[in-house]
Amino acid sequence: MTTVQWLPLAVISASLVPGLMNFFLGEERHGTRVALNIAAAVLKLTLVVVMLAGVSSGEIYEVRVRLLPTADLVLHADALSLLFVTLSASLWLLTTLYAVAYLDGSSHRSRFFGFFSLCVSATAGIALAGNLLTLLLFYEALTLATYPLVVHRGTQEALAAGRLYLAYTLSGGMVLLIAVAWLRSLVGPLDFVPGGLLREHYVDATKLVVIFALLVIGFGVKAALVPLHGWLPRAMVAPAPVSALLHAVAVVKAGVFGIVRVVYDVYGIDLAQSLGVLGPLAVFASVTIVWGSVRALQQDELKKRLAFSTVSQVAYIALGTAVLGPIATIGGLVHLVHQGLMKITLFFCAGNLAETLGIHHVSEMRGVGRRMPLTMTAFTVAAFGMIGIPPIAGFISKWYLGLGAVSVGAHWVLGVLMISTVLNAAYFLPTVYAAWFQEPEDPWPRESVSTRTIETRWMLLLPPLVTGAAALAAGLLAGGSLSPLAWAQFIVAQEYRP
Amino acid sequence: MTGLGYVVVGLVLAAMGIWGVVVLAHPLRKLLALNILGSGVFLVLVAVADRGAGQAVDPVPHALVLTGLVVAVSATALGLVLMLRSDDDRAAPSRDQSDDKGVG
């Protein structure tokens, strides 16, 4: 085993440096900008793949820089980091392609791609953080980098959504900061340890429970756990690529990733169980799952429906973390990837409908399947996956969650999964049915791309097809050695090692 | 009067000065009140230099008073200049506007 220092830094720099370069690129230099961003995304993905191979063969990647008294900036790549960073790096490449086409001809593109890259850098920092302080630093940096994207359009509505976003996330960040400072004052450096860093310390249980609650609230804001989810539907005012990458992957996943880290690598499963904090977390997650689905059912605006669906689906990951036992944990972790693949597909498709036909509402989707068959095929696969229909990825997640819950005797979780599945079906199936089997009544609201070649521009079409296929493959090939499921099992094998 | 008497008078003057600065409205009165406060403080410093009959006075407080006087005079002068300037501005508002145009 060797320790390689530069790779985690390189992974972050691969998007940070091009991100900063974007800002100083003239607005009219489209070709250069496209080349720069795609090259950076490819480079980053390559570096991540190298790291992925290294970690699976036991290499240690770690950088440690002194930043504060008794608190270092630590980047450390472990299996869990890689799960998240691989997801974000792959989807960044696809989203970059998508964004190039989606934003074609709009203003402020240098700014957009600049902050977009900064977001991906912050996400990589969160994934690779080796202690709680580093995680917190990048978590706050992510807030700062996403704000400009939320308000990108500059309208009153966008600015209001931005204010709301900041009110939620910065408050959450401050709660988190206090929790981290408090915990640090009790136990010193907060480096993540598989099995829990608090195992080695004796601390008053009441304090630990309060700190746990603060940490979950802090991370729960970005993870959009009910009732901390208010910002997410409003943030849908952002352009589609932002909704896709940030609200399906980067921001909400950063929150839930933080919760996973806290439960497994800070408190540790044994301590968390003996403190009795996981039960309330599971209830918190379950309420979110059901409430998000109910609200999704009430939305007519497609992106809002997807947003509430995100609220619901991300809570599966928290649920899998809170329900003890390795099998449910696998279900939660693998859903981190599966939900990302499926939800980004849905957002890409929603963006295509809006961009090509001006469709923003579910009620306008009648017959759109015949007009845009490829887009709607991807949409249908992802929607079925969300419901949990085999053999798509979402089924694997739900299967493991249910199995895990039963194996530890938490039968009520099955009830939550059942209700959620019914609700998922209730808000996705009519959409899919209308798209394929109903006749369009009116002309499309605003048709902008001519039909002479394919249904829409290829750079808009390719990303959802790829992610849709990936969601299908992740389910079909779940037993394979390169699947997200296999990696989740690899992680769990480390966390549950006695 | 003994040294202590001067100290007491100085403190009374200082208190009157502070009262004046806080209560009086016109800037000129405030400036005068500050000078009374200053006189009080300097009187205290002059008085405390007395080390008793037959002994040389302590040079340090006297050095302080000299420096303090210079500072107080400069500040008062600056205050008066500023007051004149602001009165000028108020007397001739039209000049302001013409100046603004010149800037634009």
Place this chain on the structure above:
Amino acid sequence: MPLGIDDALPFAVVLPAVAAVAAVVMPHWGRAVGLVGGLMTAAAVVVIAFGNRVGGPIRYALGGWPAPLGIELAADGLAVVMLALVATVMLTAGVYALRYFDHDGGAEPALFWPLALLLWTGLNALALSADAFNVYVTLEVVSLAGVGLCALGGRGEAIVAALRYLLAGMLASLLYLLGVALLYVEHGTLDIATLAQVAVTGAAGFVAVPCILAGLALKAALFPLHFWLPAAHANANAPVSALLSALVVKAALYLVLRWWLAGLGMGLGPILVQLLGALGAAAVLWGSVQALVAARLKLSVAYSTVAQMGYLFLLFPLAANPTTASTAWAGIVYLVVAHGLAKAALFLASGSVLRAHGHDRLGELAGLLPRSPITKFAIGLSGVSLIGLPFSGGFVGKWLLLNAAIVSGQWWWVALIFAGSLLAAAYVFRIVALLFAQSESPIDVAPQHSPMLMELPALGLALAAVGLGFAYPALESTLALPDMLGDHAR
């Protein structure tokens, strides 16, 4: 006789003074004199910082006369930090001023360079002085130069604001002097290090200590004695606003720190200590709310100074507990520097906005702010540091204060930092949102481009404020409390 490193101490005071005189004598050469004098002063500061780093605190007796009649200069860690902050902000604001005054259709006002150099002289002398009376004189030099700069080339409101500033400053100085005089009566010395330890023990201290604290609080604009600050800082020319907000209020605070460092804080007792903290808390809340509702950009930035100065008075309660004293101390010094850099950057950037639009009414700026990303970044990054978000110097300072509050069990200050950060975020993002807002008026009133020499200084300072977030390990030894205490207590 070869010059030693300790000879740099008088140079740091004499060079800007000589340059100030030269700038008065040769008004047409003001810029050249200002820049050359500034660079030479900065060089002296670099030598002092180097000497301090290598050999620890440096002392120098002017003309070989010992204290109390002679003047002794001393450079410890705190002094070096102050000297470096002053030099950085002075130089960048000076470069900025080269083009800022161009817009008025001419050169900078004749007295700009002499007054700025005089201010620099006063600040350096203040940083290096160790006795209570010299400090009074230097504080007066700083105040008078500050008032002069504030009134410079201004009309109407600026003059009235400068006058109020002057009156408040005079009152503060005389209160301070009265306190020092009373202490001298009782203890017969003017050495801060000696006085601070015995001040609260004697009968005179009963009046003297409140006089000294009130005088310094008035100059440092601690709530509710801040009334003079917003108008003075908001109405001055932008480079002057930067100097006033980043440096001049810090001069008074520097003295507060000196007295505290010498031992005053330990004797104040728990009630007074918490009271000072409470005033700081009121400043944080009141200043932030006023910044949030201010109608003008520069007024908002000025109120932010009132708020940020409030944090610095948390030193008293947070450092009262011996276990957290060094953490709180490092946090406060960090905030002094981070705020100085960020606030100067924000005022310089605001000046660019003001110049490009001809006004700074926040309601009419949406979408029209400078197109160049440089000024936008300067505003954004300095805002990040003011809020205290990572990665920035402001974050490090806030983290240290938060740790001190938690470890000493003073949870009410944790709550204050929580509320203060969110309020700061609210007023900063109120400005930042304008950078992203679409223009509401389609009329073609595109702002003028600002010259690079105005944009780059603001960005440079903002980057420095952010970079400070990574500098803790390098500055740790400079900020270490025990050494300073040991040294000043002799």
